[in-house]
Amino acid sequence: MNIKKNIALSDTGFIFNPSTGESFSVNPIGVEIIKLIRDGKEKDQIKESILEKYQTDDATFERDYYDFVNIMNHYNLTEIDE
Amino acid sequence: MNKKKITVAVTGLNAVDNPGPGVPVIRALKESEYFDARIIGFSYESLEPGIYMHDIVDKTYQIPYPSAGTESLLQRLEYINDIEHIDVLIPNFDAELYSFMKIEDTMKTMGIKMFLPTFEQFEERHKVNLATFGKKYDIKVPYDRAIFSTSEIFGLTGDFTYPVVVKGKYYDASIAYNPEQVLTYFNKISSKWGLPIIIQQFIYGSEYNVIALGDGEGNTIGAVPMRKQFITDKGKAWAGIAIDDKELLKMTHDIIGKTKWRGGMELELMKTADNEYYMLEINPRIPAWVYLAVGAGQNLPEALVKLAIGDEVKPYTEFKVGKMFIRYSWDMIVDISEFEHISTFGEF
Amino acid sequence: MEKLRYERPIIKKLETGMPNKFGMRTEYTPMTHIDGVAVKELIKEYGSPLFVLSEKTMRNTLKSAKQAFTTRYPKVQFAWSYKTNYLDAVCNVFHQEGSWAEVVSGFEYQKALDNHVPGNKIIFNGPDKSDSDLKRAISNDSYIHIDHLEELYSVISIAKELNKKPRVSIRVNMDTGIYPMWDRFGFNYENGQAWDAINKIMLSEHLELVGLHSHIGTFMLSANAYAVAAFKLADLTVNIQRKYDYHLKYLDLGGGFASKNTLKGSFLPGADISPTFNDFAEAITGSLINSEIDPHHLPVLILETGRALIDEAGFLLGSVVANKRLSTGKRATIIDVGVNIMFTSFWYEHKLTPAQEFTHYTEDTIVYGPLCMNIDVIRENVNLPLLNKGDQVVIHYVGAYNMTQWMQFITLRPKVVMIDLKGKSHIIRDNETNSSITSLEKIPEHLMKFEL
Structure with a gap:
């Protein structure tokens, strides 16, 4: 899975989807995760880097991560890797 | 002549098909020969056109909806005022007036002045109480x-x-x-x-409106009657003409005199086939067609700001009959970065 | 390096034309302490959920209510409405501040006696007073507020039997211009029922009519309705004065003053629109003072305010059990506070704030209670920060009715603590245990045993 190439993400957490005209807002940790996904990181690598930086645990993050990715799917912001 | 510098905050930047009065109020203030006004826009949503009109709005901040309560409104105002040092605020929505009236004293201590009706005036003319109002002041109401x-x-x-x-x-x-x-x-x-x-x-007839400003002592600072010439499907005037109707003016002076009305107001009336006026509504604020009054010679927003800061105001006694307003829509071209800015930071 | 506080990632679509709270400062302010005591500590010590009452807020609220009335009218007496919250510690705070007791049942009457309220400082209201309740109240010289003719006749016959002259009032209902009109209690003013009952009492040698009582509604957002009620009671008072040359001792305007809660469907929050004590006092005392009541015989003004005196003093602390996403994509948060202990969530949108600091990122959330029942909804839509499991929340303005109307359902009812003026917390009602419920049960012999 990856974030669609044409999606514009700014550091302020503003996302613009040029093909649909929709815009979104993401909180800072969400921005971090999207950037990691864009860099081609896998879920476990992302988890590692978040757990290193924030006070949370494996299970909590994993649940929140899947929820986040699901919502991004829902908004058509992701695509399946070829 | 040196114009007086002043910072005025204005709400109602929604210059859409059911327009708020913010943008015309701002135009009136920008054209003032007395004030050199810096305009701070207050918006509720990120697509209010006024936010993007940088030639007349110097800076816009989003503020919380009245339903969030005055506590969070005050918090937001304190934040904004620390940066902008607002002298006068002109609220333009019916639904927000109650909240601003409620915090008028606290705002005064912050240095922000308003010129609003009193709670009694606000309640008395309320739609729910219109029948009693009509009886008390001898005005026909449906x-x-x-x-x-x-x-x-x-x-x-x-x-x-x-x-x-x-x-x-x-x-x-x-x-x-x-x-x-x-x-x-x-x-x-x-x-x-x-x-x-x-x-x-429902009363059959043609619609007439009056815009007026009371000084809170019973004096009418200005008043312009208007006949709606073109009405949109939302019932809003898209064109109107300033008329010389002595009866409407007398009625307005009378209401302002008896109620000692403080601030801007709009009277909405229906004139029946047998030439009788029925009062439909009294709006306790400046209406969206205020710029017609300015064009006809009465800069009522300027006068309202003067009243708010306690400067001397001479009542307007005349206006140019036959001046018309014709509203039009205008497509601004805006970069998405501007929308991003107001959506993300709540100010622009 | 110390790790940063974690917040779950969220993405929100910017709905144009919809209220857009993004980038705004927070709408809520976290409430981390109540009267200087940390919410976290309270939950640690007493468990979650937990009712917390602030003695300071109770006393201060009553003082400001008293001040509003006594500065406008010479004779004022408050009576604590037991049904609003009859935990003994709560009642005694109000009794210490000089309030009488206002009760509506034999149970409440007994509670007042047990709290050592003198019988002649108890007002007995309500449509269902049994003969034994009435006997006890008459023997104790309590004020009996008669609700219907049957009760009037019962009181007369008991008075004869005991050879006492009970001190009575009648409850008067009336049109005060508000909706709904409470005409189910007492005698109607407009159709002459009230005047008729007054005459019956005045002409009976067995009863002493001491006052008139009204209670026009609940959660009143219009102070003016009380002006109308006071005007009508004053009118009856003047008529009694004229006809019998007799002066009533008191007029009891009842309760019903709104608190700061927000009613469902209200556009503006209750904290902004509810009239103040000064507004109510101005309305009521204005009517009385401007009436034709003989100024040398002004009746005492009795007030049975309950909700407005205690709602703000009550907090309900809870903890997040879980977060969910519903099929519509909407965020749901489950907390351990259910509607069984928060009855008022059926008609209020209770203010709900987190008990710890958060960033300004929020999500529109539906807040569910822990019960296995679909109606267990605490807030249908509230903009909340990103709460994690175990985070704590404070529900505000729950002092009135919740600790009397709560139900033991599925779970057991939690502790109630009161924080005193020095910031010390006291348990004023312990949590229930299984045996508090099962000790009342009895199993017939043939149902004692089974095999599975």
Whole structure:
């Protein structure tokens, strides 16, 4: 899975989807995760880097991560890797 | 002549098809020969056109909806005022007036002045109390009744002749031709604005409006009557003409004199076929067509700001009859980065 | 390096034309302490959920209510409405501040006696007073507020039997221009029922009519309705004065003053629109003072305010059990506070704030209670920060009715603590245990045993 190439993400957490005209807002940790996904990181690598930086645990993050990715799917912001 | 520098905050930047008065109020202030006004826009949503009109709005901040409570409104105002040092605030929405009236004293201690009606004036002219208002000040008003439940709808037939107007406490009015339609509008309007719902007898005729400004001592600082010439499907005037109607002016002076009205107001009247005026509504604020008054020679927003800061104001006694306003829409081209900015930071 | 506080990632679609709270400062302010005591500590010590009452807020609220009335009218007496919250510690705070007791049942009457309220400082209201309740109240010289003719006749016959002259009032209902009109209690003013009952009492040698009572509604957002009620009671008072040359001792305007809660469907929050004590006092005392009541015989003004005196003093602390996403994509948060202990969530949108600091990122959330029942909804839509499991929340303005109307359902009812003026917390009602419920049960012999 990856974030669609044409999606514009700014550091302020503003996302613009040029093909649909929709815009979104993401909180800072969400921005971090999207950037990691864009860099081609896998879920476990992302988890590692978040757990290193924030006070949370494996299970909590994993649940929140899947929820986040699901919502991004829902908004058509992701695509399946070829 | 050196113009007086002043910072004025204005709400109602929604210059859309059911426009708020913010943008015309700002134009009036920008054209003032007395003030050199810096304008701070207050918006609720990120697509209010005024936010993007950088030639007349110097900076815009989003503020919380009245339903969030005055506590969070005050917090936001404190933040904004620390940066902008606002002298005067002109609220332009009916639904926000109550909240601003409530915090008027606290705002004064922050150095922000307003020129609003008193709670008594605000309540007395309220749609729910219009019948009593009419009786007290000897003005004809359409028969009306506030209802609290849908079970009261079918009992209306005894006292009303259809069509009737179904009105919300703050906003929204629809004409209903039968009880089923009343039921539909009751549910629609009450879910948005709460109870009661006001049922008002529909009056056939042509619509006349008056914009006026009272100084709180009983004096009329300015007043311009207007006849609506073109009305949109939302019932808003898209064109209107300043008229010389002595009766309307007398009625306005009379109301302002008796109520000692403080601030801007709009009278909405219906003139029947036999030349009788019925008062439909009294809005306790400047209307969206205020720029017609400016064009006809009465800069009422400027006068209101003067009243707010305690500068001397000479009442306007005349205006140019026959001046018209014709509204038009205008497509601004805006970069998405501007939308991003207001959406993300709540200021722009 | 110390790790940063974690917040779950969220993405929100910017709905144009819809209210847009993004980038705004927070709408809520976290409430981390109540009267200087940390919410976290309270939950640690007493468990979650937990009712917390602030003695300071109770006393201060009553003082400001008293001040509003006594500065406008010479004779004022408050009576604590037991049904609003009859935990003994709560009642005694009000009794210490000089309030009488206002009760509506034999149970409440006994509670007042047990709290050592003198019988002649108890007002006995309500439509269902049994003969034994009435006997006890008459023997104790309590004020009996008669609700219907049957009760009037019962009181007369008991008075004869005991050879006492009970001190009575009648409850008067009336049109005060508000909806709904409470005409189910007492005698109607407009159709002459009230005047008729007054005459019956005045002409009976067995009863002493000492006052008139009204209670026009609940959660009143219009102070003016009380002006109308006071005007009508004053009118009856003047008529009694004229006809019998007799002066009533008191007028009891009842309760019903709104608190700061927000009613469902209200556009503006209750904290902004509810009238103040000054507004109510101005309305009521204005009517009385401007009436034709003989100024040398002004009746005592009795007030049975309950909700407005205690709602703001009550907090309900809870903890997040879980977060969910519903099929519509909407965020749901489950907390351990259910509607069984928060009855008022059926008609209020209770203010709900987190008990710890958060960033300004929020999500529209539906807040569910822990019960296995679909109606267990605490808030249908509230903009909340990103709460994690175990985070704590404070529900505000729950002092009135919740600790009397709560239900033991599925779970057991939690502790109630009161924080005193020095910031010390006291348990004023312990949590229930299984045996508090099962000790009342009895199993018939043949149902004692089974095999599975």
